[in-house]
Amino acid sequence: MDTRLSALLSNDASALEARELLLSCVHCGFCTATCPTYQLLGDELDGPRGRIYLIRQLLESGRSSAQTRVHLDRCLLCRSCETTCPSGVNYHQLLHLGRKLSGKLKPLPLPQRILRATLRGILPYPRRVRALAAMGRLARPLLPGKIRNKIPARQRRKPLPGTTHARKVLLFQGCVQSAVAQGINDATRRVLDRLGIECLTVAREHCCGAVPHHLDAENQAREMARHNIDQWLPLLRDGAEALLITSSACALEIQEYPQLFTDDPALEQKAIELLQHCQEIGSFLHKQETKNLQLAKPRSMAFHAPCTLQHGLVSAEHTTDLLSRLGFELHVPRDNHLCCGSAGTYSLQHPRLADELRRNKLDALTEIGIDCIASANIGCLLHLQETSPRPVKHWIEWLDEILEQQSARS
Template structure:
């Protein structure tokens, strides 16, 4: 795809990356076959190719509008489109850059910003989210039916296995998951225990940062990722061989996101991203 990004943007690392990604797209549309929003809505602008075009227009200097926001917001960032792209278009990075640029050029209405801020202040912190969920369950009958049906039912949490194994695996306790579906990790620990693997959690780890990242709060997301890596590091050095991901949102490009803020690359000799640190999707 030909691009005409302004020189001022091409002088930035994000601008150069966006330009590279845009040029790798050949408009073939193979990605539309695996995009859930395109399959559901049938609108080209709700397809990866359409969103790439919207981002290209904005980065080339055209004014973004509410339709730009609507179609970028509708993207689930599931990255299914990347699995069918023959050109290896790094779609999710372009979307990150596009969303940050859109928020800068066309700030959200105050009510939306307030809602996003409230979600970022509550959901990543189980000690804040748990009492609110309890309140919601207690007064469920008073809630609008659309909201009431979204309340996760309370779960019985089975006992965590107490047997130790030489093979140990780290799991992310997470934020929303640990409150909404608290049985998930305990059940996983019991299954792995049967397979001779001890599942452990690092108490100091928390939210993976996905929500902040998707709300274009990149610095906040990176801070959460760094805190988790610090929390896991001692166990990884003691031989915890993998990280089990039982929630969604933790992305395999965490390393790239962190490195992009450090102006380093994965080939930097002092950084040793060992195979045991698998950044799973």
Template structure:
């Protein structure tokens, strides 16, 4: 694709990166076949190719309008297009640059800024989010049905192992997951304990920064990244083998710390090391003797939903499916498993209508094989799907805990 970006923009690192990405696109249209919003809406501007043109026009100097924001906001950043693209277009990075530039040139309406600000002030901070969730659960009967269904049920959290092992790994406690689905990390710790690995959480670590980053709050996101690196660094120097991120949405972002902080002289090298150590639990378990877990799925029928952040973002397709199959679970067929469920971080809040349509389509596909339960690998997908699911929705790691049932 030919570009005519102004010299002032090409003088910046972001401008040079955007130019390289734009030039790599041959506008073949393969991306439209796997784009969830294009599949729903049939509008070229709601496809990756269409959004690339909108970003290109804006970066070349054309004034963006409300239609530009509409179509960029509708993107789930699922990255299915990147899996499909034969030219290796780094679409999600171009979208980040485009959204930041759009917010700079065309400030959002006050109501949208207020919503984003509220989400950024609450969700990344468990001490703020936990009492609000508790309050919602306490007064659930008084809430509108649409809001009441979004409240995740309280989980029974198994005891965290206390045995010390010579092998140690760090775990990202995270923000929403630590409050809404706290059993996930506890079960992961129990599974690894049976394999002779100690899992620890660094108390000073917090939100990975993904939400702030996707809301074009770059400085805020970078501050969160630096805080986490500082929180983990002592354990890394003492030999922690990995940083386990059980929410695949956070995992794909932590794996990009090295790129996102490449221009930070104080953190660049540390960020690269953190990204190298960041692992999804499935990456670790596929290297271990999982037979030692003594788990027998007994042919139990499970529909597995691979989150976009795992299969497209982290490029780890079929990895969880292989583990569950080896342990005796029967995975039911799921059509169009490459398509997003509609969670996509805060997408279900900011784009509720599209998110609901995607969720309903995904639940129909997951339920077609009559599973006993639905498993996934990301807290956002888990919470979003369970709002309307007839089957229980759980993180797949829970199926590896002998006491989880």
């Protein structure tokens, strides 16, 4: 798609990058059919091709309108369209640039800026999330049902392995996950202990940066990434064999750190070095000898593959192959490619659309008729747990629980 930049944007680095990315789109519209927001709203401008046209219009006119921003912001950044696109359009980067330019040309209304600043000021910081969750639990009886459902129950923690092993990995803790779903990291430590692998944690690591990045706060995301790289790389150079991430959205953000530093060759190089060590937990275990994790008898599991796992990292098959190998009978819900509506902070910014997507996803997951529902990303888990009639957990929590029961019986 050839684009002539408006004089106002002719020297703007983001506009020049967006123009390059637009070149690979051939307007075929294949992507529209697999876009969740197009399916819900039926408006071409709420699908990928329509949004691409809006970005092109913005680049050519040097103007953005409130309506343009509405359509760009309704995008979940689920990347389902990228999986479908035959021309390999780098849609997510194009959308980031489109939102950035739209914000420059027409700043967001004040209430939206306040909401975004609040989310950016709380969610990436575990202590603040923990304090908010604790206050929410105290006030729970007074809160309306919808907000009450958003407050995660306090998790009872089980003992952690005390054994040290020669094989060591760094285990990324995550911001929201370490505050309200510590059971995922704990289960990971116990599962890896069964394979003779010890998990190290880095006390001073930050949020991966995905939360601010989704909220178009690139500088905050860059600062978090820079800090994390400086914390992790020395330990990885010192012998820790991998940086493991249990939440697929965080794994994707870290995998894409080099894209944050294209203007800083030294940092970009460090981010590329980090990539050699960074692994999503399913992909890591897929490569390991796992006979110590074998289930004694088959167990059915309905698996929701997060968009960041199937469309972003493109590694959902590593997890499903691994789980099948361990003895799970996996059931994939219909419309597996569609987002559950969590999408970073989307469920807080667009609750009506997010609720509808969740309802569809839970219908598809529960109609399978299995009690064991699993996913692989903290955002999807918290979002689905809010209204699911059946338990939804990270697959590694299910695995840990079943292995523990097996050990207790033997």
